[in-house]
Amino acid sequence: MVRHSRQRDAVLANLCSRYDHPSAEDIYLSLKPEMPAISLATVYRNLAQLESDGKIIRIGSGGTARYDGNISPHYHLSCLQCSGVVDVFMDDDCGICEKAAKVFDGTIISHSVLFTGYCSECSKKRG
Amino acid sequence: MVRHSRQRDAVLANLCSRYDHPSAEDIYLSLKPEMPAISLATVYRNLAQLESDGKIIRIGSGGTARYDGNISPHYHLSCLQCSGVVDVFMDDDCGICEKAAKVFDGTIISHSVLFTGYCSECSKKRG
DNA sequence: CTCGGTGCAAAATATTTGCACATTA
DNA sequence: TAATGTGCAAATATTTTGCACCGAG
Numbered sequence: 001m002v003r004h005s006r007q008r009d010a011v012l013a014n015l016c017s018r019y020d021h022p023s024a025e026d027i028y029l030s031l032k033p034e035m036p037a038i039s040l041a042t043v044y045r046n047l048a049q050l051e052s053d054g055k056i057i058r059i060g061s062g063g064t065a066r067y068d069g070n071i072s073p074h075y076h077l078s079c080l081q082c083s084g085v086v087d088v089f090m091d092d093d094c095g096i097c098e099k100a101a102k103v104f105d106g107t108i109i110s111h112s113v114l115f116t117g118y119c120s121e122c123s124k125k126r127g
Numbered sequence: 128m129v130r131h132s133r134q135r136d137a138v139l140a141n142l143c144s145r146y147d148h149p150s151a152e153d154i155y156l157s158l159k160p161e162m163p164a165i166s167l168a169t170v171y172r173n174l175a176q177l178e179s180d181g182k183i184i185r186i187g188s189g190g191t192a193r194y195d196g197n198i199s200p201h202y203h204l205s206c207l208q209c210s211g212v213v214d215v216f217m218d219d220d221c222g223i224c225e226k227a228a229k230v231f232d233g234t235i236i237s238h239s240v241l242f243t244g245y246c247s248e249c250s251k252k253r254g
Numbered sequence: 255c256t257c258g259g260t261g262c263a264a265a266a267t268a269t270t271t272g273c274a275c276a277t278t279a
Numbered sequence: 280t281a282a283t284g285t286g287c288a289a290a291t292a293t294t295t296t297g298c299a300c301c302g303a304g
Binding site for chain 3: 001005006023040045048063065
């Protein structure tokens with residue numbers, strides 16, 4: 001049985017209100033002012049819970065895990081210059097799961113795509 | 128200037144000879160018998176070097192990084208049951224980079240796809 | 255000979271866990 | 280009140296770094 005908790009609500013609300021795909025620590029630091037007693041362990045525990053409930057997405061962008069409160073299907077790009085992760089929305093996902101299902105001898109449930117390159121701002125700076 | 132080293136050759140050879148997408152420590156343990164003095168730090172340093180040389184691929188499958196010596200374009204699936212990572216070869220990548228380039232206001236260099244589901248063996252076991 | 259590479263140990267990160275206490279249903 | 284959640288500190292990974300020595304070119 002999953003109960004309500006102020007901390008979990010706060011973690012989810014914080015994540016859904018921002019678009020920078022924060023790490024657990026980013027969220028922790030962001031919540032600290034309004035909730036001084038919250039601990040990093042609680043943030044980790046709640047992120048894991050929310051993820052397994054399908055309410056948030058974990059982006060395994062290499063080292064530190066980052067999270068996304070937007071669970072509508074979309075992809076991400078990890079910027080080689082600023083190390084940020086930005087959204088890539090595609091109207092058409094190319095039916096990639098269906099195509100993979102035809103050639104893969106197992107069960108495909110979902111997929112994630114991580115592009116590598118430069119985000120809009122860094123792209124402009126680089127000319 | 129990059130020099131030759133027995134250790135780097137061994138790391139690359141080990142990675143290319145297996146298809147289980149090992150972690151740095153897996154490789155370290157696998158090399159230990161034939162090269163008792165090798166250190167885990169050296170494996171990490173060489174994996175980073177080989178990756179930036181484009182000779183191997185790092186798979187950010189969540190927590191621990193895993194590596195792949197097969198640099199031909201292909202995708203991966205992370206098995207929810209056995210936690211293994213297996214290859215998913217697709218003849219047609221759906222032109223996903225091109226499609227993304229049309230809607231994304233930045234620069235896309237490459238992409239990786241990680242499917243989630245059950246590998247062939249675990250799929251069969253689950254019926 | 256001169257740098258890059260290595261091994262080792264220690265440091266830096268990132269995440270998880272045990273436990274006593276607080277909180278929710 | 281029964282069970283889940285929390286805070287704190289300690290334990291676990293996981294990966295990186297400083298440094299003296301080794302080895303390839």
